[in-house]
Amino acid sequence: MLEVAGLRKVYDVAGRTVAALDGVTLALPGGSFTAVVGRSGCGKTTLLRLLAGLEDPTGGAIRRSSDRGEPIGVVFQEPRLMPWLTVNDNVALGVAGRLEERAAAERVGSALALVGLGAFAAARPDQLSGGMAQRVAVARALAIGAEIVLMDEPFGALDAFTRRTLQRELVEIWRAKRPTILFVTHDVEEAALLAERVLVMEAGRLIDDVAVDRPHPRSPIDPALLAVRERVLAAVTGAPEPVLA
């Protein structure tokens, strides 16, 4: 369980203060799959960076039910692989020093197998395609063994084919291992296709919370998903422009 109450983050942009997050309250139950959607600049990445501990909030609180200092898995919008490490060692970065050698190798191996890249363990990042690199990034986040995985538009830069494949893989992984996933995207269809719940964000606030109560595997033309999509789009379009605080 990950809880956030009244979370605020204020930035200084060109002499003016911008409230990137303006009082966000939400709870992510263990094993849930939540998507956050919203237009560009509404604060999605900021929310994720605060949850990952990469930045400190200006106000509000973040609480984890079992805070024994376990790291949180993060998949960034770009793969962010270390060019000097093999695929295997990139994935191993997440378990470095926290597991004994045998257990670490096992964890890395199974994470790579999960994303279908077992055969590429010895490859270097510059020998991978963009989609493969992103899968390595997913494997790295999973290998950490985190109960919570944050993903920031992880498939945003991929072509439609690869994206669909990775979406399916992600759902499979989630169903098999049940991590708590927070999935940021600006693709409303993707959010409805993957998540149990879609949070709609606008100008630093959550303005809607839509449950998607459909079993996997889902079809993108399922009328229930189309209804979710319409509702989310209506909520965002009806929202005011981002404000300067």
Added chain:
Amino acid sequence: MIRIINSTRPWPGGRPGPARRPPLPFGPVVFAALVAAWWLASVLELAPPFLLPAPDVVFATARDLALDGTLFRHLQVSLLRIAAGFLGATAIALPLAVAFGLWPAFARSLDPLVEFLRHVPPLALIPLLILWLGIGEAQKLAVIILAAFFPIFLNAGTGIAQCDPKLVEVGRVCGLGRAAIVRRIVLPAALPAILVGLRLGFGYSWRALVGAELIAASSGLGYMIVNAENLARTDIVIVGILAIGLLGVALDRVGRILARRMAPWIRSELDLGRA
């Protein structure tokens, strides 16, 4: 209508691409031409043999010096000095560059001093070093360290400063501590720049050493040259110059091969710098 032609024939009417000719070995040709000109000049006695000995005379001298061990004794002395000085410079410059990168306040306070020293050529410090350290090994070591320090330090500093903060964030979300992030992310990311610095530093220190040996030494390649000058043995002077140049080229080659081994992910877009 569009027809899809499955063919490896060139596009109809298209020009064939330029045929790939192997590049002419201009480098060796130029070198050979130079030796030929030298040989011609000495045969025609364009210069007195005392000033420009013939290539075969120089070659014979080189063989004699090699056989009686003189050349290798001086070579060995110079190489040992270079090895010690270069390692010393690296051992000072790299940790200092890391410290500068980690603690900006530390960097700001030392920056004026570093800037000042950077603009003083090591050879200009030799008189002072001789007064302080004498003409022994300590002075040679100091000259080499001064010459090699700045390229190594400055390039490493640039590499560390330019480490992608996005990669550092990956280290943080993977739960790595500060020291682990430096060791596993910042330093490897800076390695290409560090290698450039090492290569430049090596070239600088090699030249500075020979300079120091010319001024005050009783052994080493530089000494061999200046001693031969006093004896009016131009042939030995030329042998010394050739040895210095060839050795520099050879050591640089070795360095480049080592660099490629250490950093196979570096593509040719970065030529690892040039001294």
